[in-house]
Amino acid sequence: MVQHLDRLRETPSQTAGPYVHIGLTPNVCGITGVTPEDLGARMVADGVRGERITIRGRVLDGAGRPVNDCIVEIWQADAAGLYNSPAEHRGRADPNFAGWGRCAADEEGAFVFETVKPGRVPGPNGTTMAPHVSFWIVARGINIGLHTRMYFSDEEAANRDDPVLRRVVPARVPTLIGRREGDTVHFDIHLQGDGETVFFDV
Amino acid sequence: MDKRLSNLASEAAPFMARDRGRHPPAYAPGYKSTILRAPREALVSFESTLSEKTGPAFGHNIIGALDNDLIRNFAKPGEAAIGERIIVHGRVLDENGRPVPDVLVEYWQANAGGRYRHKREGYLAPLDPNFGGFGRSLTDSEGRYWFRTIRPGAYPWPNGVNDWRPAHIHFSVFGSGFAQRLITQMYFEGDPMIPQCPIVRTIADPAAVAQLVAALDMANAVPMDCRAYKFDIVLRGRRSTFFENRPEGN
Numbered sequence: 277m278v279q280h281l282d283r284l285r286e287t288p289s290q291t292a293g294p295y296v297h298i299g300l301t302p303n304v305c306g307i308t309g310v311t312p313e314d315l316g317a318r319m320v321a322d323g324v325r326g327e328r329i330t331i332r333g334r335v336l337d338g339a340g341r342p343v344n345d346c347i348v349e350i351w352q353a354d355a356a357g358l359y360n361s362p363a364e365h366r367g368r369a370d371p372n373f374a375g376w377g378r379c380a381a382d383e384e385g386a387f388v389f390e391t392v393k394p395g396r397v398p399g400p401n402g403t404t405m406a407p408h409v410s411f412w413i414v415a416r417g418i419n420i421g422l423h424t425r426m427y428f429s430d431e432e433a434a435n436r437d438d439p440v441l442r443r444v445v446p447a448r449v450p451t452l453i454g455r456r457e458g459d460t461v462h463f464d465i466h467l468q469g470d471g472e473t474v475f476f477d478v
Numbered sequence: 479m480d481k482r483l484s485n486l487a488s489e490a491a492p493f494m495a496r497d498r499g500r501h502p503p504a505y506a507p508g509y510k511s512t513i514l515r516a517p518r519e520a521l522v523s524f525e526s527t528l529s530e531k532t533g534p535a536f537g538h539n540i541i542g543a544l545d546n547d548l549i550r551n552f553a554k555p556g557e558a559a560i561g562e563r564i565i566v567h568g569r570v571l572d573e574n575g576r577p578v579p580d581v582l583v584e585y586w587q588a589n590a591g592g593r594y595r596h597k598r599e600g601y602l603a604p605l606d607p608n609f610g611g612f613g614r615s616l617t618d619s620e621g622r623y624w625f626r627t628i629r630p631g632a633y634p635w636p637n638g639v640n641d642w643r644p645a646h647i648h649f650s651v652f653g654s655g656f657a658q659r660l661i662t663q664m665y666f667e668g669d670p671m672i673p674q675c676p677i678v679r680t681i682a683d684p685a686a687v688a689q690l691v692a693a694l695d696m697a698n699a700v701p702m703d704c705r706a707y708k709f710d711i712v713l714r715g716r717r718s719t720f721f722e723n724r725p726e727g728n
Contacts, residue, residue, distance in 0.1 A: 282575070283573050283574065283575070283715065284571060284572070284573045284574075284575055284712045284715075285497070285500065285573065285685075285686070285689065285712060286496065286497065286500070286501075286573060286660075286712050286713065286714050287660065287662055287689055287690070287711050287712045287713070288500060288501050288502065288662065288681050288686045288687075288689060288690060289501045289502060289660060289661060289662055290502070290648075290661065290662045290663040290677060290678075290680075290681075290690070291509070291511075291661075291663075291677060291680075292648065292650075292661045293648060293663075294596075294598060295586070295594045295596040295598070295599060296586075296648070296661075297596065298586040298594060298595060298596055298610075298611050298612050299584050299585060299586030299612050299648055299650060300584060300586075300650060302586075302610070302612045305595075305596050305597060306595075306597065307552070307595055307610045307611070307612055309552070310542075310544075310545070310551050310552060310610055310612060310613075311540075311542060311545065311614075315536070315540065315582075337514040337515050338513075338514035338515070338516075338518075339514050341514075343515065345598070349659070351529070351532075351533065351534065351656045352529075353529070359528065359529075359532035360534070361532035361533055361534060361535060361654070361655075362535050362654060363490040363531055363532040363533065363654050363655055364528075364532050365489060365490065374534065375534060376533075376534035397527070397528050397529060398528060399527055399528075400525065400527060405527065405529070408529065410529050410530070410656055412656065412659055414661050415515065416511050416515075417509070417510075417511030417512045417513075417514070417515035417516075418504070418512070418515050418516075419501070419502035419503065419504055419506060419509070419512060419516075419680050420498075420501050420502060420504065421659055421660070421661060422504075422517070423530075423657075425529075439524075439527075440524055440527070443522055443524055444522055448519075467514075467515050467516070467517060468514060468515065468516060468517055468518055469518065472517055472518060472519050473517075474519070474522055475517050475519075475521050475522070476521060476522050476523070476524065477495075477496065477498065477521040477522070477523040477524075478493075478523075478524065478525075478526050478527075478530045478657045
């Protein structure tokens with residue numbers, strides 16, 4: 277006999293289903309009057325520090341069709357590289373920046389976030405990660421939320437040394453690079469098949 | 479504080495690895511929608527960095543007085559939703575068995591007839607004019623949440639010719655780190671539809687399925703008012719960081 281490892285087990289995931297909007301973006305699906313504003317709709321407040329950017333993209337399935345019922349959440353550091361989180365112990369993040377956003381994709385599978393470009397954040401073993409935005413995607417047909425990251429095409433040198441990108445086979449790295457055009461960064465997510473986005477087990 | 483006495487490291491502890499053999503796989507063809515939405519490539523693994531160890535927090539100011547009362551939060555004054563009145567309550571814990579306080583729990587569901595209030599839903603069972611189907615809570619200092627609602631009905635869905643979902647309530651939970659982000663579904667003790675459901679059956683381990691089934695909790699029922707179900711939710715635990723004194727380790 278050995279001792280029992282008396283840990284609990286994580287609750288298993290289930291799909292968010294096609295009506296996820298009722299719970300996560302109720303005002304988008306017309307359930308008004310319960311909450312004044314959907315959570316995650318505004319990431320920046322007046323006086324936010326840093327470079328304002330817009331992230332735009334689409335989520336597409338294995339047949340190239342828009343995933344028009346997904347919810348996309350993002351989580352990122354502020355312009356100084358600090359997270360607006362109780363688990364951030366390095367300093368206080370910009371109080372005018374939430375760091376977290378939530379968007380229901382439209383009929384074209386498109387999402388948009390008005391945010392700021394994140395600063396660099398320390399990685400493991402004394403490394404520094406390139407600026408990036410963490411993504412989490414849930415939908416009908418997705419049994420467990422998919423984690424990925426968006427990096428920036430105007431950060432080539434930093435991307436080359438990024439400890440996470442270095443774990444990805446080089447041919448697939450471009451799926452994680454958002455294409456910068458002026459103040460807009462374009463980032464499409466391909467769930468399956470040609471150009472399939474790299475997803476992470478973190 | 480005397481700096482010599484402090485050896486607190488400046489980082490939250492990493493999360494225990496997810497047991498992906500216990501969660502449903504991405505590709506589960508019995509649930510047809512997964513077929514074109516499951517990545518074919520392997521996930522790329524790495525130990526959680528600061529980007530995953532941190533996550534958003536929500537203040538009590540976002541919670542309205544009726545946000546955890548689905549019987550009333552969409553009802554006209556003096557009216558109430560139709561159906562079996564129930565309380566759903568439980569604790570949010572981590573794998574170390576510790577309560578997870580002050581985190582957001584969101585929930586949504588169909589009405590008593592199995593009809594969702596959603597523009598893409600066309601099931602012939604009628605809407606309840608006094609039921610929206612959405613609520614949210616922040617866990618208290620002991621990780622507890624609770625809400626009042628009506629028991630949702632089963633409903634048919636276009637998967638197999640004659641597939642029906644068991645009665646269920648969807649849950650979305652935040653922890654203290656983005657890597658803990660979880661969406662799941664709660665089922666009801668004794669429902670014979672549970673073992674038939676292709677979505678339930680995406681989970682291979684019967685013990686894992688059992689973890690999604692809320693227990694009837696008569697001790698917490700309110701006599702002459704509503705019954706109660708208990709549903710605890712377990713999020714990933716943070717790893718012990720032995721020989722270092724870190725603020726959020728085990």
